[in-house]
Amino acid sequence: MSAFTTTDFRARPPGRALAFWTRLRRGDEVAYTVTLTCALSILAITALLVFELYTNSAETRHKFGWSFLSTSVWDPVAGEFGALPFIYGTVVTSALALLIGIPLGVGAAIFLAELAPAKISNALTFLIELLAAVPSVIYGLLGIFVLVPMLRSAEPAIRAVLGWTPLFSGPFYGVSLFSAGVVLTIMIVPFIISISREVILAVPNEQREGALALGATRWETTWNVVIPFARKGIMGSIFLALARSLGETMAVTMVVGNDPKIHASLFAPGYSIAAVIANEFTEATGGLYQSALIELGLVLFGLTMVINGVARLLVLGTTRKGAA
């Protein structure tokens, strides 16, 4: 240390330069610049990503313009590309996943945060968070070989209850929008549970005590006081789950049926944006075909960016962790 100070003395330039020179010798300026560069690289990568997707989809953007998003003919041989069937499939499967996943996930989160003893709650949350770490291709594997046969045998029961709606009409081969929705549900529920639980746990205890003191039952306290208090964070967790399910590729590709047409029935096969990119990208010969798939990637990117952006703003500050 003493040698360090002596050198400092000898090499002392006057004025403002001193501060800079000393900081440079001590490595502060270097460390600052290097770490700043790394932080900036995040912005650079994101910008580069947008740039690459945008320039490489120029061909279809010029040829079809906005009608790319609103036409439903997908015929690579004839060179006609409309993204509507994929957007439809993506939205329908995700909506189905949310429809089943929200009550299930929020219900479980309420149980884990409000009712279960801390030890059991932590152990179960540990298990549920492991579920979130399972790679999506494994869900696809289970989807093809376990879920699809199961749904096929459950088909008569589903038809008996819901068969009167046009949503469950037509033949059922197992692979379908419905199967994809169910697989997505299984994948997003752990997200909803673990973030919602955090948010509910972060509600101050005074809120509960106040309601209970006024004579509310446990459920009334939870439903009328705790949940409204945690509403923003729970909404955030749902948006995060939605963003994940919109972009989910492998599991959906394996069970959705891969049929680029719009069917009203959930029992019919469909297609999603991510699935068509995964399936057809390596076969895409010719600039226009590839350009169309890259534009689909751009659409998916934009969609998830917006939803994630909203989600982060909602979750930010409502959990103990900050952004999850």
Place this chain on the structure above:
Amino acid sequence: MSFHRFRRKATNAAMLTLTGLCTLIAVGTLVFILGYLFQHGGRSLTWNFFTKLPAPVGETGGGMANAMLGSAKLLLLASCIGVPIGFLGGVYLAEFGRSAFSFVVRYTTDLLNGVPSIVIGVFAYTLIVLRQGHFSTLAGGIALGVMMIPIAIRSSEEFMRAVPLSLREGAMALGASKTKAIFTVVIPAAKEGIITGIMLDLARVAGETAPLLFTSYGNNFWSPGWQHPTAALPVMVYNYAISPYEDWRQQAWSAGFVLLMLVLTVNIIARVILSRRGHVAR
């Protein structure tokens, strides 16, 4: 007891039971998934799986040794990109960050983290494969590396922030420069957490399939160097699962089982370490 009161109590009991049921379904799914994979994948796993190359169609046997080496190479390359950038970026956010700019960086990081993995794959394709004209390990590694950065940044930042300010003040009071304080006091104190975070990050990208489909593509043989397409475990699971051959499907189960065991082991170890240190497991 009045009817009104009875109704309130009944609602209370019914709804609370219902939430318990939700939990049961969620946890039950996990137990089912694990049990099924153990039973199905573990059974068909043989030593050949780890040592042999994939067998040609029609022949039984064979393994996925090349896919395992391929995955290891991809992860190595990904770490070479993701870990330094992520770690140093995390140092910036935790130690040097000014409010407005670091908010932008943090927000962008979270957004990049939410970009679907298939889109990252398209990005790596346009960036590397399109320019070079062929699939390669390099392109796959870069795709996974880009995916690693956001989590590496956020977890490094979080663990360094958790180091008490008094430690930094102590170091600086003894005459250490800011850099010296960071590298000799703060980082060693946060070391365990940072490493655990990176292990979790690796476990996540190890299971990624979508970004590899058209970057590292696939290969039935060993892949020398970095410029050739390579097999990877998750891609093999996918390709074999959708194949029409019963033998291949069996192999897909084995590969899925190995993959899941790797990912879960890392996750369990990491979470135990974190909870022992009193951090909230992520």
